[in-house]
Amino acid sequence: MLFTPQSDFGRPLRLGTRGSPLALAQARLTAQALIAAHGWSADAIKIVTVQTSGDRIQDRALADIGGKALWTKELDRALVAGETDLSVHSMKDVETVRHDIFHIAAMLPRADPRDKLIGASSFDALPPNPIVGTSSPRRGAQVKRLRPDATITLFRGNVATRLAKLAAGEVHATLLAAAGLDRLDQGNVGTIIPVDTMLPAPSQGAVGIEILAGNAPVIEAVAAINHRDTFDTVMMERAVLRGLGGTCHSPIAALALVDGDDLMLRAEIISPDGQETVSENLRLACGDLDAGEALGRALLDRASPALRALFEA
């Protein structure tokens, strides 16, 4: 062969991504994986950056301005308009119920799903009445459970912005996903929080690739890089979310781990003041998403009316 095929499509595949440094790092990982799996040349994939409303609006909590769709809407539009062939997302930011024209074709190997505490070596080491910056209802509730004296303050922006706000002394501490820090080569920042202390968000640390459901050739090409265990565990965590009918207002944590042929699934919902936690632990068969949804519903059944109300639209 005198040439390397550029891609199997006679043209570069256009990969849509948000433009944040983390999103771009994840897009590059995806492009590299596809190129390696298929022996394509380096220019077989063209990265197309799309600004999302989530990137544009920085002064309000995501939950208050339209939820997770704000991370995907513009990328979805580009896919539908045929301007891109695939979208790369942090699975944590992808709505639980997607329109069926979109197909999650693959996930990359999951990074560390845990959260990190930045600004203090532990929750105990924080000063009295600490101010903790986060706009995640889950993290806020979990912090209040550990430190009822804490004040939670709205904290948005990309990883670098948040670290800058912390450095400027706006808060005593903040929380970030270890995955994002690792993928930005900032794995030295912060202290890992064990999952027993802070169960992560469903899908945290996972990168997924979405394609139009009708686009079989691209779906097939992308399926080649799917990481099976990540796909199975993240789909199970998303099933819990479906069962709960949660939104980004809802403090929900869930983590599934592969255990032989089964999954070990853990999930909890927490009241915003941290005073009420309802949790479940379950071993279940890998593809049994109905059992995952049932676990979500079981959590709600055991919750107080006030906590349950956070899950009603």
Ligand SMILES: NCc1[nH]cc(CCC(=O)O)c1CC(=O)O
């Ligand atoms: N909501 C923002 C977001 N979406 C995905 C990540 C991190 C990477 C991941 O969890 O996959 C982050 C930042 C954070 O929570 O620290």
